[in-house]
Amino acid sequence: MKTILIVDDEPRTRLGIQKTLVAWSAGRHRIESAASGVQALEWLETNTAHIIITDVRMPEVDGLQMLERLSMWGPLPVVIVISGYAEFEYAKKSLQLGVFEYILKPLDKSILIDAVQRAFELDSGRERLDAMEKLVDRKLLEVGRDEARYATAIKDAISYIYAHLHEPISMKQVAELLHLNASYFSVLFKEQTGVTFSDYLTRRRLQKAKELLVTTRIPIWEIAEKVGYQTDKYFIKVFKDNEGTSPSQYRHQVLDTEQSIQ
Template identity: 45%
Template sequence: MKNRLTVLIVDDEPRTRQGLAKTLEGWAEGRFDIFSAENGDEALELAAERPIHLLLTDIRMPEMNGLELIRAIKERGSDPVAVLLSGYSEFDYAQEGIRLGVVNYLLKPVTRAKLLEAVEQALQIIEERRRRGAIEKIVDLELAGIKEEDRLVPQPVQDAIRFIEDNVRAPLTLREVAEHVHLNPSYFSSLFKEKTGMTFSQFVARSKLQAAKKLLYSTGLPVGEIAEQVGYQTAKYFITLFKEYEGMTPSQYRRSLSEDADT
């Protein structure tokens, strides 16, 4: 299933491993895919087959300890949120775990309450990572850079930018925006390009496409409807423009966001 999280429990003690899995399976009620492994090698085989989102691993295991397992998984391109388990209070291990990005450290025997508290905290971190990843793909850095330098931009250009953002769903024209900021269209066009580094049409297109990307991420609206919502009368033109700026069609972009959420 798309966007399902994978939880991997790694512990060489069968009773502990099975107990943790049973607790999480009962709590999760089928929301997550939960796997178990008795050692690092078995865990790496599972990690090669699917992305691991949450890793709960014992520190002390034969041949490959928990910290070595985390490093090995990271070296293979995955970055699971990790929780360490240990039967001892091992400060040095905990310190190294912090350096590896471990988010929690649980002493055995782990109570149900402590386990679920740690897992829920880890799930919040996973969700925040996904949200940040999506935002990074949606935000147009050049548009954001112009807004950050707002104080260096003349007031008429600032007003024009805000007018464009407020009316991103309308089929804006240069003359309309120039009139709104009380400037001659020719002068406004030159001033806008000089102060933003983009032509008026480029800025409008990128603003509309950023709005479209937000809709592609946050809704299931058809591409044609999204095109209308950002001010384009035909889906064909919108798709052509989107591909020109983003290097992929809107549908491909939406799939890429979904695929990112699965990794």
């Protein structure tokens, strides 16, 4: 469930926006509110907002100051600024902060809802882009780019891994196939590729898993088998440890093509 945070020191406006969005959302989204920029920042320390709707003029910390502080914590969520003043400096500063929409009071409900719908579209687009960027393992790209200069044994090891991802693979096993001492092979692999054998194998398995997640609808347990994991539970743990999200969440982020909120 995604969250909208409304920040406005005027109770009537704040409650009016909240009531409108609660009715529109019909329980699909979490609608929160804060009576000041200070209160909003305190709430955001332990909570996540996907969309922020904030007034400009507020005591202590105004809307733009709040956004400036929030931007120091990381990328801003999608922001809609509301103001009772058509002042150029407010609009200019909003643009500089990357604010999505600037709406003047008194608020028209249809304009507000339209802005929120478009804000959710942008938020979903950001999530899909982030997930797609994670699809490619840059370290694997580096290894592949330099493969031509590797020793024959390392090239053969990489080829073997790629062809047998669905099988149990150990470094000792691959070293024996190449007629090399396991310790020597371990040092040579790390020296030439820049990553350990174990790290490369995990990256290659997860790369294949991500490709299957976004190009097929086969279940998670079957993907786990196809990339060499004996149980889906362990596969999910490894995937989450490395990617920061579960395989099903990753698939949802990339494949969710919903373009509007009905």
